[in-house]
Amino acid sequence: MSRAFDKRIIRILGETDVVTAEQLTEAQEAALKDNAPVTATIVKKGLLEENELLGILAERLRVSPVSLHDCAPDASVVREIAQNLAIDNNLIPISRIDNVLTVAVSNPFDVVALDQIRNATGCELRLVLSLEETIEKMLNNTYNPGAAELEAVMGELDGGSKLEIKEAGKEEELDLAELAVAEGESPVIKFVNLAIYQAIKAGVSDIHIEPFEKMVRVRFRQDGICYVAFTPPKSLHNSIVSRIKIMCSLDIAERRKPQDGKFQVKMEGRQVDFRVSVLPTVHGEKVVLRILDGSNLALSLETLGFEPSALADFNTAISASYGMILVTGPTGSGKSTTLYSAVKEIMKDDDNFVTVEDPVEYQLFGVNQVQVDEKRGLTFAAALRSILRQDPDVVMIGEIRDGETIEIAIKAALTGHLVLSTLHTNDAPSTISRMLDMGVDPFMVASATLLVSAQRLARRLCKHCKAPLEAPNERLMAIGFTEEEAETGQVFHPVGCGRCKNGYTGRFALLETMPMNEAIKRLIVQGKPAIDIKTAAVMDHGMITLRRCAVLNSLRGHTSIDEVLRVTMPDEFPDGVKPGAK
Numbered sequence: 001m002s003r004a005f006d007k008r009i010i011r012i013l014g015e016t017d018v019v020t021a022e023q024l025t026e027a028q029e030a031a032l033k034d035n036a037p038v039t040a041t042i043v044k045k046g047l048l049e050e051n052e053l054l055g056i057l058a059e060r061l062r063v064s065p066v067s068l069h070d071c072a073p074d075a076s077v078v079r080e081i082a083q084n085l086a087i088d089n090n091l092i093p094i095s096r097i098d099n100v101l102t103v104a105v106s107n108p109f110d111v112v113a114l115d116q117i118r119n120a121t122g123c124e125l126r127l128v129l130s131l132e133e134t135i136e137k138m139l140n141n142t143y144n145p146g147a148a149e150l151e152a153v154m155g156e157l158d159g160g161s162k163l164e165i166k167e168a169g170k171e172e173e174l175d176l177a178e179l180a181v182a183e184g185e186s187p188v189i190k191f192v193n194l195a196i197y198q199a200i201k202a203g204v205s206d207i208h209i210e211p212f213e214k215m216v217r218v219r220f221r222q223d224g225i226c227y228v229a230f231t232p233p234k235s236l237h238n239s240i241v242s243r244i245k246i247m248c249s250l251d252i253a254e255r256r257k258p259q260d261g262k263f264q265v266k267m268e269g270r271q272v273d274f275r276v277s278v279l280p281t282v283h284g285e286k287v288v289l290r291i292l293d294g295s296n297l298a299l300s301l302e303t304l305g306f307e308p309s310a311l312a313d314f315n316t317a318i319s320a321s322y323g324m325i326l327v328t329g330p331t332g333s334g335k336s337t338t339l340y341s342a343v344k345e346i347m348k349d350d351d352n353f354v355t356v357e358d359p360v361e362y363q364l365f366g367v368n369q370v371q372v373d374e375k376r377g378l379t380f381a382a383a384l385r386s387i388l389r390q391d392p393d394v395v396m397i398g399e400i401r402d403g404e405t406i407e408i409a410i411k412a413a414l415t416g417h418l419v420l421s422t423l424h425t426n427d428a429p430s431t432i433s434r435m436l437d438m439g440v441d442p443f444m445v446a447s448a449t450l451l452v453s454a455q456r457l458a459r460r461l462c463k464h465c466k467a468p469l470e471a472p473n474e475r476l477m478a479i480g481f482t483e484e485e486a487e488t489g490q491v492f493h494p495v496g497c498g499r500c501k502n503g504y505t506g507r508f509a510l511l512e513t514m515p516m517n518e519a520i521k522r523l524i525v526q527g528k529p530a531i532d533i534k535t536a537a538v539m540d541h542g543m544i545t546l547r548r549c550a551v552l553n554s555l556r557g558h559t560s561i562d563e564v565l566r567v568t569m570p571d572e573f574p575d576g577v578k579p580g581a582k
Contacts, residue, residue: 305508
């Protein structure tokens, strides 16, 4: 909010005889104390009705007034402006006719904000005036599905409703469609159910409940990006955390140590698993709920969006009878989804498939899945030893975390088993260095490994609103485009519309694959560094790096330059080495 504009409002009202100077002074002081707009304070104190105040300001500022209560903005037009841009500048588009966009603003003199909207939309603006608090409420209802339901729940609290949490055991199955609107439940239970329900409906991957000094922020992660969904009162935080702990059968009295748990809900006939992590912070416990919806699991590797050459490398590796395949990348890069899709691709009734995971994210029929439980001594290494006595054909290890696990995995790969696993490294070549650092002999690495791949997830541009982007050739070449691609290629940028979220819809995988051919194996045994291995893989064997894969997809119009820079790192090669386009 602009305090300078608040002073202008006070000055305008002071020139009328509808409010006394003393009343205006009190309203201004109260607004400063509550960190609220002065217009909201004037209406709250009953000094003026909302429409009366809006009429006075519109007449003096010479901007037409609009009642957002009676004139609902067109949702498709609202989506033309990114959520953060609209919220930061407290404005909302109402309608669009040809190239003229009607925008409701609370401060028609904020030149910087208006220029940002013009640049983002390419439209001429027709300004109408509304109050700051009215626009805030409309923005919340428009961008945050379920905001109205949350407001009703919060209303119960304002009415003096007691906060009670039922002392229940672990809830194996909650039907959210019923619970989200259940009668007779406490407001806290309703809020938690509502947040979970809205998250599943929106297709988000994580729910973050974050406490701060004076507020609580609930954010959803969708397509890899977090956005604010709810801001419940700080007073509710401990009750919300306790409710989630009860659902996971965790200790509600323990607030000084991290805790992990899980629960399951039922929604629209399908079961959705939640993995919960509770972490103590300065201002309270932060909770992250990872949503594991089996219906989102890819049916085949082809649906993940890999480059044809990378897909061919991967299919060749998983068709082998023995050896080790590693998928690497940071948390949330889709490694587990790729491995599950690979298992589904090669699964046969006459093979014995066994997995060891922490946790078991998706349950696959026909696969024997083992859940790690370190408290009972069932570690990855211990489980893997027992699995190898179970006569497996294919073994999937959720993650290789230590030298003992990788040593057993390599021995299994060398003795007739196909082993699939994940590792946390930046790219495929550096995975070799990571394995050597874990104490594995270079000859064993070269002999056991079939394929090393690195993966990232990039947001897909909305096909309905993406727009061509003019970028300098030098800038494109610095990113990784060839000279020819920079001159003749076309790239796009996100705009935003009613069918997407800020110009993007969904994600696809970028995959860098490095098969273990004889030349690469020789370099590993010789102890060559990762940069030499990468150079040989690219120059001599045509490996498409993560950055190159992202660049190719930007040329196809699948993603933007911003996404290329966000999810991939520049390729580094020795001086004088300039790999050509592959």
